[in-house]
Amino acid sequence: MSATFDTVVMVDWSGAGDRGATPKADAIWAGVARDGQADAPVYLRSRAAAEAWLAEVVPAERAAGRRVLLGFDFPFAYPAGTARRITGHEDPRLLWDWFAAAFDALADGEGRFDIAARLNGLFTGDEGPFWFNGLKRDLPGLGKGKPPPQADWPPERRRVETRAPGSFACWQMGGAGAVGSQAMTGMATLSRLRHLWPEAAIWPFDPVGDSPLVIAEVWPSLLSDAVTRRMAEDASLPGAGREGRPIKDAAQVAVLSEALSALCVDGRIDAAFAAAEGPDLAEEGWILGVGGEPELRAAAQPRLRNDCFALPSGVSWTPVDEALTLLRDRLTCVVGTETVPVGAAAGRILAQPHVAARSNPPAANAAVDGYGFAHAALGDAPHRLPLTRGRAAAGGPLEHALPRGEAVRILTGALLPEGVDTVVLEEDTRLEDGAVVFDGAVKPGANTRRAGEDVSVGEVALEGGHALRPPDLALLSALGLAEARVRRRLRVGVLSTGDELAAPGATQDPARTYDANRPMLLALAERWGHAAIDLGHVPDDRAALAHRLDTAGADVILTSGGASAGDEDHVSALLRETGSLTAWRIALKPGRPLALGMWRGMPVFGLPGNPVAAFVCALVFGRPALSVLAGGPWPETRGFVVPAAFEKRKKPGRREYLRARLAPDGRVEVFRSEGSGRISGLSWAEGLVELGDGAAEIRPGDPVTFLPYGLFGL
Ligand code: AMP
Ligand code: MG
Secondary structure, three states: OOOOOOEEEEEEOOOOOOOOOOOOOOOEEEEEEEOOEEOOOEEEOOHHHHHHHHHHHHHHHHHOOOOEEEEEOOOOOOOOOHHHHHHOOOOHHHHHHHHHHHHHOOOOOOOHHHHHHHHHOOOOOOOOOOEOOOOOOOEOOEOOOOOOOOOOOOOOOOHHHHOOOOOOOOOEOOOOOOOHHHHHHHHHHHHHHHHHOOOOEEOOOOOOOOOOEEEEEOOHHHHHHHHHHHHHHOOOOOOOOOOOOOOHHHHHHHHHHHHHHHHHHOOOHHHHHHOOOOOOHHHHOOEOOOOOHHHHHHHOOOOOOOOOOOOOOOOOOEEHHHHHHHHHHHOOOOOOEEEEEHHHOOOOEEOOOEEOOOOEOOOOEEOOOEEEEOHHHOOOOOEEEEEEEEEEEOOEOOOOOOOOOOEEEEOOOOEOOOOOOEEEEHHHOEEEOOEEEEOOOOOOOOOEEOOOOOEOOOOEEEOOOOEOOHHHHHHHHHOOOOEEEEEOOOEEEEEEEOOOEEOOOOOOOOOOEEOOHHHHHHHHHHHOOOEEEEEEEEOOOHHHHHHHHHOOOOOEEEEEOOOOOOOOOHHHHHHHHOOOOEEEOEEEEOOOOEEEEEEOOEEEEEEOOOHHHHHHHHHHHHHHHHHHHOOOOOOOOOOEEEEEOOOEEEOOOOEEEEEEEEOOOOOEEEOOOOOOOOOHHHHHOOEEEEEOOOOEEEOOOOEEEEEEHHHHOO
């Protein structure tokens, strides 16, 4: 099976009646997502309104050639044995038809509770598996409470529900969180939709195949954490702002539709379908995503908005700092989490705070080699304390308590034996006739380490978002953490464009340019701790470029070349087609426009083709942007002020970066040419001199800001 969907429609159903014209909680809400991005959730006041909306939206998507996944959050079936008891057949779809007919046949004033009461009559006992009469009037066979089950009643839960902690059984017809009414009304709706759209595959009863429309059961609680986050963070959700509390159902359909759509974009939706299992699938159905929760949760990470690179209108040249602030405000982490051994975690970004599993040190111990004793037992100097038998060493504690007034030989790192609170340094003592003798004053507790004096158990040792460096591995290990919860590595695809490019050495044609940017950008991405993906070179061909982006398997793309507005600039042209391109004309030298855009939910950074400009833009813009996308901090790059060894006049209006290095006399010198074609200057340099946006007249000895390559993580 290979499933993917262009459009994901998720419906949060409700068994209640018409909820009125104003959007409310506990009504029917629908979310539509394409390319991992959800539209604003749609409020549907009644079941009739929902059916009418679906009957419009789904065919419209289909007509646009888009394959649709349609999900509903109510059980598509009852536990095994139920359908046969009611209809004589196992197939739940016949039960849907039965419900549709049953609703149609109701008398005035009757509803789903009457159907439940009637169905209970099919089972032994005064009542039946359905329970909770939500009406004011009594109904024979349907009580208020849950009756004790009889031997011939179907199981309480479907197999899939036992795998979905906190889900409600479909027998309960009312009460907070109950799904019984939703299931009944929902199944009747499904019956009508199924006959309306005979081409639909109802999963898992029909194989997904290449059906243009797949209808599946979903359960938003699988993503409750992401829903909570969304409600806290998304100010555009209905209900947010006004009453202050965003409507949960709206958040649910947005999050679920986006997550499933994101799985499609990433080519991983198959896994969600493949997780369904068990002998009763055809009878009980399955909840899409159960069995594939980690994948689904990873896909529910916050995504970037399609308009995240929009610039305020009317802007001509954007100052560097303004551009950086925009990136910083709009970018968020786009990767999920995984657990790795601490030993393999260098360079990874912590996904959550890491808390000490044990104190460091775990118990009081000696900080030096010497002799330990109880300070309170000391008399006047000089001190003479008989040595007890044995010694205390790291990993070899003294086996008995130290008698008061005696001393014990103790080595660095040894646990303080009972009766020892102070250690005198070996060099300050002498041994005489089995006693240790020393003169100087020793403070109580001298030369010892308290338990937990470094970090105590339960304390946060490292915060989420921290990028692990070698000493951090020592810290986590010392605190008893063998594993770290880290961000999945950001997959950075690197692509070069331009017909003029050739592989280095592949041709002697002087009209061809060797592809210099790709190895540089790939190495930068690796250095910054990301997973670099070489996407090769694409000629100036829009379809080829689109295909390469579609199949990139990356979280973010760095392209170089073709980023300006020239005729051959296909990166710009292509991203402009998706409606999400912004050409950032940044007041920066070297550097021409950056083309920033979203391709099917994936950010694309179009860097200049010129290698010097590509390098500078990658350092200045690419590095912080990638860090945030990867779940890390926004790195501030503060340079050192050093005297210039050069002279330079600069006009106001744009920031300049000069290839530079420190001379032996401590002054900073710049490369002999500012020509942006001089790639050798990048290798000659050991960093960049940054000249501010204003005018400048620099003379030798004047202070300038030097940014060593190391500050950029190189
Ligand atoms: P563009 O941004 O496409 O207008 O390219 C500007 C200049 O950079 C042109 O001279 C290109 O040939 C050159 N260029 C583009 N991509 C690369 C690359 N990957 N390696 C080296 N030079 C490049
Ligand atoms: Mg080009």
